[in-house]
Amino acid sequence: MALLALAGAVLAGATGQAVADDRPFAVAPGNSTPPAAGQQGGAPDGPVQVARAKARQSGKPVVVEGLTTETSQTVANPDGTLTRTENVRPVRVKKGGDWAAVDASLARNGDGTWSPKAVPSGVALSGGGSGPLATFTDAKGRSLSLTLPFALPAPVVSGAGASYRGVLPGVDLEVTVTEEGAFHEVLVVHDAKAAANPALRTLKLATGGKGLTTRTDADGAMTAAAADGTAVFTSPTPVMWDSSTTGTADAAADGADGEKTDGKSRGKAADAAPQGITVDAADAEKSTAKGPGHRAHVSAIKVAAGSDSLTLSPDAAQLDSPDTVWPVYIDPYVNPATGKTNHYVQVKEGCPSEPTYDKAQENGEGIGYQQYSSSCFGLYRSFYEFDTDYLNSSMVVSKSTISLVSTHGADANCKATWPATLKLTGGINGNTLWPGPGVVSTIGTTQVASANVNAGCGNKGASFDVTSTIRQYIDYPNLTFGLYGNESKTSTNYGFMRFAVNPTLTTVFDIAPKARPTWAPPRPRRTRPRRPAVRAAPAGSG
Template identity: 30%
Template sequence: MAVAVPVGLSLTEEDNTPPAGATPEFDAGAPVTATEARLRAAKSGKNVEVTTEATANTTTWAQPGGTFKLRVSSQATRAKVGNTWKPIDTTLQRVAGGFEPKAVNGRLVFSAGTKAQPGSGGERASRGLSRVALLRPTAVKADGPAPVWSELVRLTTDGHDIVVSWPGPLPEPVTSGPRALYENVRPGIDLVMTAQDSGYTHALVVKNKQAASDPLLGQLNYRLSSPDLTFHLDEESRSVSARDAQGVEIAGSPTPFMWDSAGKAAVTQGEPEAQPVPEAKDHPTLALSGLNGAEGNHAKPAVATLSADNVLTVTPNARLLDDADTVYPVFIDPSFKGKKQNWSAFYKTASTTSFWNGQNYNSGSGTPEARVGYESTTGGTSRAAFIFDFSSQIHHSTISSAKLRILQTYSWGCTARPFDVYLTPLINTSSTWKNTDTAAFWNKRIASATTGHGYNSSCPDAWVGIDVKSAVEEGARAGWPNLTLGVRSPNESDPNFWKKFLANGESAPYLEIDYRKAPDEPTKAGMNTVPGGACVTDAPFNKVGKSDVRFDVQGRDGDGNLKQIQLKIWRASDNKSVFDQWVWPDSSGVAHTTIPWESFGANTTYSWSATAGDHDGALSGVGPAGTDKPCSFLVDHTQPVKPTIRSEDFPAPGPDGAEWSKNTLGPGKITVIAGGTNLADIREIQWSLNRSTYDKKAVPAAGQDSVTVDVNPDNAGPNLFYVRVVNKAGNLSDPFIHTFYVRPRPGVDTAGDVTGDSKADILAIDTAGDLRVYPADATGDIDAWMPAATDGGKPAPSGYWKDAGGKTALIAHSNDWYPGDGITDLIARMPDGKLYVYQGDGNGRFDISRRTEILLPAGAPDPATLSQIVVVPDIDGDKTEDIFATVGDTFWILTGYSGATITEARQLSATSWTKRDIIDIRDITGDGIPDLLFRDDSTPERGLALRRGKPGSNGGADINSLALAVNSADGKDLTYATTGWDSTTWPLVRGTPDVTGDGIPDLYLTRNDGNLHLYRGGRDTIGIGSRVDEDDWATTRTIG
């Protein structure tokens, strides 16, 4: 005779299983996506598993016709071991620290046993033990051994640990399959642990009635502990739940229950009885039939309480233990079981008792079978319900068929009797007969089946398929996370209607669903307007201003079958449609469409939604997902007022250009004032420096109409500060453009620099005959200009650089010419026919009142006849700057400048220069010797020519090598660029010292479309070019 007392524990796992009722396919190869499986199925004509969607209780197959088959089991049928799916295998194996099953969901380790060290009472416990009261204090003998806690089992799942401890030492267990037997934990009492997927059961086996009088059974204490879960007791059902910080139930313990061994297991007639395991020969507890359950026993609930320090106390029913009719063993079961992929039995005789996953019903392992109907032997009436997790893959899919498949293992006879299937509310560990026996719980009958299986060999166990398409369609359409189906008898007073169905393991009930996969419902995060932003479904809505509105919708289809996205836009007040079309997505699945701003009325709210469709005609739900409200936005066409600025660091130049920055080139502050715009409506201030990109943002503090920004110009001389106000609707104010001049840092100008920032600049004469300076930035880009001529500190007269007949000065600059102050000067052949040097002030301007005429020697050409001039640093090695010039067809060099006169004028060539333009004379090839670069309109196939110089005797270049091609380093002119460089396309061209940072001189050109371009120089051929300014360069008279 024996008594069994079970304590089981199981944790909630994530949805990680294949379909029950079928053999899972364990493919160790590369993962197969829905898209790939769909293609393979179409090609092979066979079902192909979508391994990337495999979970512990679901399997998905792509079918040849383009549909998918999904099997969802109410129990896990496989577990991931490492990275490989394997069939559930609860066979125990020895591991460090104990025994664990081979393949289950969640980690489970049974104790390897603990032993108290020898000694007198009060001795120190061995490792794994901690002192605790075994019984209530009044039951502890003063001279007894010191009681201890021993870690009995540890479960880990989804990052959560739960430890259940036993009140005393534990011997080393005997293992048999999934069971671990701890013999004689107390005199005449064994402990049996049985591994299950995601948990275990625990049975205390009391071997005779004398053992039942052990003080241990007065009140059984089990310590529950977890680092991040809390334990809660339901007062009515006495069930215990373990919950995370958000209150989500991770594990549950149904009502503690007791029963004896008076019953007999109901099996199909003709089937052999189960044989004891081999280990039972030496360990008879393993052969007890009560471990597997029986009908017709004597049963009573036990009482459970939970202390503040998480000690679960189970008080056995003393009347059952002492009753003369009790047949040992008796089972007492406070167990734990996971929350997901579960089922529960409802038993009228124990109406407030929870039989979560069949735990506590008939045995320490729980019953593996669900029961429905009235059973006359015990007078009990049963019902059951099963949870099926709904994967999002079938949400909004088209369901072609859905069957509940359930294995019937017993009936009262072979005569078929009906049972009903209901769509019920979700169950949990506290669900009992009493709290589910309501019209609200059982109000939706969806199917019925008439069967008679499992009574004998004439009507053996058989699978039953029931059409539950209506319930699955409802769940798929609404996007339910799970589906709960209840089974019960239509006649709960006639035992002929009583049935049993297998509820655990590989043959647990499962749903088999054929569906056509629908695209995912568009989400808020994937639905955006520009301007406006992400989808908003509740007021206050985003505002959209007086600009075209782009609608973006991210479409997704798990099987790669996305076709189009339907975008609907309507006026919220009367549902008048603005747009209703199917839009093709791009390669990333995003559909874009832009609606003109004129389509939207001012001060009006508009709503919009999106639906994804695939090539098979399946449609997603109407997005945005998770709500029945559409996205909405408010149209506001109110334009903000143009801002103003103030700045002590960077004041405006004033009418005469006399105001410059407070400090030399470096950072400063500008305050933007958004006065005139409703402060609550200001979204941001947008600004940029020298380009109208408005790529920087600032937001005034609450209640303030101004904000101060840090500005750090790169260029000395003129700079432009662009700024505008943006309101919350996205409307833009007119821009305010603030011009300011920045003082250069002290120092000597570098080649080509006139503003003092060490960057080469461009000088130009505009159509009015005024001189401008265009400072270049670190990449050669042109952002702003300022007047470049003064007259004794005042602005120079307008039109100074051309005469009344339109004859324009020729200009050039490179270095300091006079008076040797290190500041770049300007050389100009003026309309009066004379050649002058204009002294630079280092700030990018030249004083016309301080010009000096340059006198030419005898034999030199008349300055009035010069066609072009190019000024360069010393070329011939005489330590003075040089001028290269053309006069009609002749090519000249003017050298030896002494402060007032040129000492030598030398004609280099007498022919060919009428159709040529001097671009530059600098070292281009990188050998340290100046080279000549020129445009040659007379040979279109060689638009730009390079003449490589030879070294001169005094340093620099041999002037003869630059004079004629035959004298050059190569004996000929080289092609620097081929066609397309003619003066009709590119009216003005001028070389410049390196402005792109590669050490090679570059060149600026004006194009006949009015834009200025910069081309990078190359060592032997021209580099890439880009547009650097969009002012009207078509009217520019000359550059230099």
């Protein structure tokens, strides 16, 4: 089963002094208590003033602890400016009252279950036996548990992964927890004899927990919702894939052949991705539990929700086909409904109805012309939404940068560079599909060295100066940026790339000094302008 995861007080200076207006800052949950009265006339010093004073005195940056959240950190600089680093996904969580870096490594609990050491949502994996395979809990105590219809052996645990060997004859279960507390489970079916087992043909998972009701749509997507209808955990259409490494169709008419490896290209495979599938290829020739290989046969899994169960029906045609290459990987998929400020989505020309909002792809978010995988041939684009609600027009922005990390490039020449273009776009949501939101403006293009996984190129960085954009739209609560690759549809375009889901927006700014009273209650949330006007972009445009 893949992926299950899951302001403010006023900060003011002493009375009568010309101090910065720190009110716009959102104070992290649990830190909203007004500052204690100071010694001079009961006037408090807010966390920003305290951090600024320490930074000036030490000559080193000082973290404004009261403003730290799971996704953001504000630092006071010695020159009096402030630097805010905003992540799309959580990079820290509260543990025992202190912040700890996100760590998905599994540790054994007192009851024999296994949980990640530090992730945003509660996850507990089975230590073996007939109890739930996994139990997920959100911040409000609502929970969902999933129990397989067979007992589990004790897992072999390594890092963020748990391997349950021989859950059925010829079938293993591989489970991974992500840094979001997401949950990825794959049944590995090793041969046709194992696939013939009736226990595998229909998998009825018992559901439990509290405060949630599960439902499915026509495509098999699942939602676990609270009483008011709010989605707490979601699952797109679950999928399965085999280990095929050969295709049957000729290359596309436009000459698209495939990923460049040693100067040669591979022909285009015949299979098209089924409706609603949200799994990407593994950027490798061979299939693994992480995803289908370039030529794998991919099928959807039917899902039906009962009052206390989810019934999964793997594609019998694929399990019975003489053309199936083993092992086969069966991957039901569950994902959190985050409800956070920052979001992301990947859209695909070849799978235009595929929903991937806030659903991290195993290998990163794609951009450019994808011409080597057996599913979703065509253009990819990725979009990231950043919180900018901490800024307003009283602030002076001196620098703002978006930084990303490329995790894979189609070109096996590690020295080859390919373009990545950043654009300001309209907003994204759960209904964002191909071709993505309209474009507001093009910010810039940078050349990125290939991070080809198979050639061992390693990750590559990319950054964009967005200072003028942040200044122009400083009164907007959030901004969405689209990342585009080389979108020419030619056989020599090896510029397809993937990027990690967690880019950063780092902004250096100051606040114009003005006289402020002592601590006061939080101001009402500002009324913000509507989103920047977008201009429609042709489906194949860059």
